[in-house]
Structure formats: structure tokens, C-alpha cells
Amino acid sequence: MLRSMYAGISGMKGMQTKLDTIGNNIANVNTSGYKKGRVTFQDMMSQNLSAAEGPLAERGGINPSQVGLGSQLGTIDNIHTQGNRQTTNRPLDLSLEGDGMFVLGEGDLTTTNSTATSLTGMDAELSYTRAGNFYLDNDGYIVNADGKYVIGENATYDTDANGDLTVQPGTQYNPIQIDPSAQSFSIQTDGTVKFIDQNGNSQTAGQIQIAKFSNPGGLQKTGANNYTNTDNAGLVDNLIVPGEEGAASIVSGSLEMSNVDLAEEFTEMITAQRGFQANTRIITTSDEILQELVNLKR
Incomplete structure (x- = not known):
């Protein structure tokens, strides 16, 4: 043939x-x-x-x-590459300007004072996305359309001697929870989530942080706008505050469209x-x- x-x-x-x-x-x-x-x-x-043959005395070389x-x-x-930004004016619609991805986690919640402080088994359930259309569930957690928790540095709620709500710094790799009784909330460009409590005081619920990859092309698509890490993606070990260390900043009220x-x-x-x-x-x-x-x- x-x-x-x-x-x-x-x-x-x-x-x-x-x-x-x-x-x-x-x-x-x-x-x-x-x-x-x-x-x-x-x-x-x-x-x-x-x-191929090299040159000889009586002739040249042959390819x-x-x-x-x-x-x-x-x-x-x-x-x-960066996609265009579409303005929605919805506070839970977040877009990233620059390098990095939102981190999503699944797992059983470990709670302290009725507030989540960690996700058990979360290391095997991390995924990453650039789609920032997020929502609040019944307990005030910021989640995506599939109910996966948006990960960052969560704050721990407590009450002082006067019975007023206070917020203490938490740790990384935790879901972000807004007090369900909050009057309103906003998300800053550095990922800080603030809300107004029942007394009209401004409180910090936590800080959404992002993951950065030296080779984002090495990520593996898993559907539903999600990616998983691979051995060739070059994940930076710690989560990064948006806008620092060359990471993307967060723009609330907008979504990043397809590129x-x-x-x-x-x-x-x-x-x-x-x-x-x-x-x-x-x-x-x-x-x-x-x-x-x-x-x-x-």
C-alpha cells in the first residue's frame, strides 16, 4: 500500500x-x-x-x-489569557484581574462555637476556578453553584464581655462565612469580606485568597468550570492575598467572561x-x- x-x-x-x-x-x-x-x-x-554522508576529497557531502x-x-x-470583564453589580459576582484562581473545597466541617474553622479531608477535595459567580448558603457560607466552599482565611466569631459580636483572625484553607444576621456585606479588592452586624458595626468575616500556578497550562479540566492540580502545574504552596506577590486582584460586581x-x-x-x-x-x-x-x- x-x-x-x-x-x-x-x-x-x-x-x-x-x-x-x-x-x-x-x-x-x-x-x-x-x-x-x-x-x-x-x-x-x-x-x-x-x-547522510560526509564530504570526501573528490566530492562534497550528501544530505x-x-x-x-x-x-x-x-x-x-x-x-x-485574561477574559473580558462583564459588569453585573452583584456583590457575590467576583472576577480576577491578573494571575491566580479561586480555591474551592469540599469536606466535613469542623466547628468551634458553631463556626467552621476547617474542612476535614479537604486536601483531596481542592479544586480551582476562574468563574466567580458565587452564592450564600443557608448558614452564610460563600459557595459556588455546586455548593463547594470558597476557601481563604476565615475569621472566628466570639462575643465580648458586653455580649457584642467580635471577630478573631483564623487560619488559611477554611471556608468564608458571613454572619447570617448581617444587614449587608461587601468584598474588597484584596478579598476581605466585610459585613454590617445587627448593631450597625462593621465586621470582617474573613479574606478570600487565591492560588497561583507557575504553569497554569498544566492544570487539568474536570468540568463545571473547575480545574485540579497536577504534578506539572507548579502550585505555590501557600494561598496568596489578592493583589500581592504578583497575584490577581478581585473585582466585585463583575464576572470574567470566556477568552x-x-x-x-x-x-x-x-x-x-x-x-x-x-x-x-x-x-x-x-x-x-x-x-x-x-x-x-x-
Whole structure:
């Protein structure tokens, strides 16, 4: 069989994967915090027809003669560029301006004075996201659409000698809880969550902190706008205060939109379609050549 036929098949498979990625990008053009994918290709190992030879006294050197055997999938990259910001004026809609991700956690709550101070088993249940559409549950915890806790440095509630509510600093990797009886609340650019208690006093519920990765492209998508850490993502050990150490700042009342550019995706779609058609022509032409060989014997 002709090598060109198998080269054409490999090219068709590659173009199919490229079209799959483009289709997923277009489907998520309005998904908050979505990061587009990109496909790259590599050539396959080439078959050597003749090796290279060095120059001799009576002649010069000779280059190798090789025939390529097609293409193969190289990488499918996640492009973590900044998406556009959409203003919503909703205080629990948060967007990140810069590098970093919100941290989400699942697990059993360990409580002190009816206030959560940690999540047991949380290390195996951490996930990361750029989608900042958060909500309050019945107990005042800030959660995402799937009920996962937004993680940061939580404050511990207590009462002083006069019976007034006071807030003490907590520790990292804890859910953020706003007093359910609060009159109002706000979230600052550094992630500090403040609320007005029943007495009209300003209190601090905690501070949302973010995770930073040296290689965000190494994160693994798990669906529902979430990512999980991998051995190649380069997670910084400690959570970072928004706006410090080169980390992103938080903008309340807005959402980060998808970074998909429709004009670019449609152009890539045309390129992939024409690439697929060209590879089918290779197979068709190779088939015609084989047919001519078969017809030699009549």
C-alpha cells in the first residue's frame, strides 16, 4: 500500500481533533471563566531512504533522503489569557484581574462555637476556578453553584464581655462565612469580606485568597468550570492575598467572561476543514493510483 494513503489518514484524524477542540471553544463562548483550547501537531517519524554522508576529497557531502509518514497530535493546550470583564453589580459576582484562581473545597466541617474553622479531608477535595459567580448558603457560607466552599482565611466569631459580636483572625484553607444576621456585606479588592452586624458595626468575616500556578497550562479540566492540580502545574504552596506577590486582584460586581475569540475560531475552523478536505484528496488520489496498478493486468 502507498505511504501517502496512511499519511492522509493521520492528517484526517488530526483535523478531526482540531475541529473537536474548536467546537468546544465555540460552545463555551459565553461560559464564565472558560479558557480556550488549542491543538498543535507534530510530524511522525520519517522513513530513511538513504543516510547522510560526509564530504570526501573528490566530492562534497550528501544530505539524507527521507519520506515522512504523516502527522500526529502534539498537544492540546489551555490558553490562560485574561477574559473580558462583564459588569453585573452583584456583590457575590467576583472576577480576577491578573494571575491566580479561586480555591474551592469540599469536606466535613469542623466547628468551634458553631463556626467552621476547617474542612476535614479537604486536601483531596481542592479544586480551582476562574468563574466567580458565587452564592450564600443557608448558614452564610460563600459557595459556588455546586455548593463547594470558597476557601481563604476565615475569621472566628466570639462575643465580648458586653455580649457584642467580635471577630478573631483564623487560619488559611477554611471556608468564608458571613454572619447570617448581617444587614449587608461587601468584598474588597484584596478579598476581605466585610459585613454590617445587627448593631450597625462593621465586621470582617474573613479574606478570600487565591492560588497561583507557575504553569497554569498544566492544570487539568474536570468540568463545571473547575480545574485540579497536577504534578506539572507548579502550585505555590501557600494561598496568596489578592493583589500581592504578583497575584490577581478581585473585582466585585463583575464576572470574567470566556477568552474565546469567535473570529479566530471561525478562521481556524475553515483551516481545519480545508486541511481535512486536502487529506481526503490524498487518499482519493492514492486510491486512483492503486486502481491503475490493478488495471495493469487485464
